[in-house]
Amino acid sequence: MIGNDVAHAARLLEQGKLVAIPTETVYGLAGNALDINAIGEIYLVKNRPIFNPLILHVPNLEIAQKYVTHFPKEALKLARQFWPGSLSILLPKSELVQDIVTAGSSHVVIRVPNHPLTLKLLNSIDFPLVAPSANISNTVSPTSADHVQNGIGNQIDYILDGGKCPIGIESTIISIENGQVQVLREGGISQEKIIKMSGLPISGSTKKSIQTPGQLKKHYATQKPLHIVESISDYLTENPTQNCSILYYEERDNHDIEHIHFLSKDYDLSEIANQLFALMRLADQDPTDCILIEPVKLEGIGRAVDDRLRRAANI
């Protein structure tokens, strides 16, 4: 069932049931983070490997502190600046966080999502929520209630409909190491924004001591192959018989190509990130054999778009 009844969603969660919740990034598949059975059900519904840990969602910074043993001052600064919002922070977990949430790790990833319905929900229950993206593992993440319905709708009790996700790409996950920020997953908040707002350095090290197990190479995959090509027009000239859907970053005249989708009007990276998953789904439904897209500009939220595209293309 789809609806916007927060009290109903809260009741179901209290009973150990699963509810899809809107966030500013993507829809999450939420369950009571203190209930092992509910958590097990999330892994089942998503067909998610058990080694892939879950993000803890809480209503505010004060409550977040219950679930960690130590909040480094840099992390506190970032939490104060970006919460509620699309920044998830890896911190040492307190004993209140079950091992199944972190897949056995001593650290938990935690965030305060910025969506009015979900904040209302989190404020009306007395437990935190775990909420991975509300899709089957390795498929495209959902950015609307309809996307959730089409994927896992028949396996869950309720979808809390909060409209389209305004950011449309998952949260940025960071850790703090020796006072430096490490980006573990590119996402809704760009590195540039973190540096500009917090003044904290971002560690350039490519050898991360902590990995996010969920960042598998093949992820966010469309059903048909997605190819990242340097030039779409060159590719079409060289492969005249291929029947492809095309994703462009900006509007243009291409009257001779049938299945074409524009990610933004004039190369606006926020709009591109926002439209990416929805248009990957549309392209998947075209009567074509593959999806073509050119590399995106590697700046700001473009880095998160690039990350998702590479995983979709499995390169």
Ligand code: TXA
């Ligand atoms: O925007 C988001 O973060 C969305 C919304 C629903 O909040 N959630 C989301 O969850 O993207 P999920 O499960 O699809 O991705 C979480 C990522 C995975 O790559 C997982 O491996 C990583 O976070 N992660 C979670 N807990 C971790 C931990 N304790 N240590 C390392 N990585 C962790």
Ligand code: MG
């Ligand atoms: Mg996911």
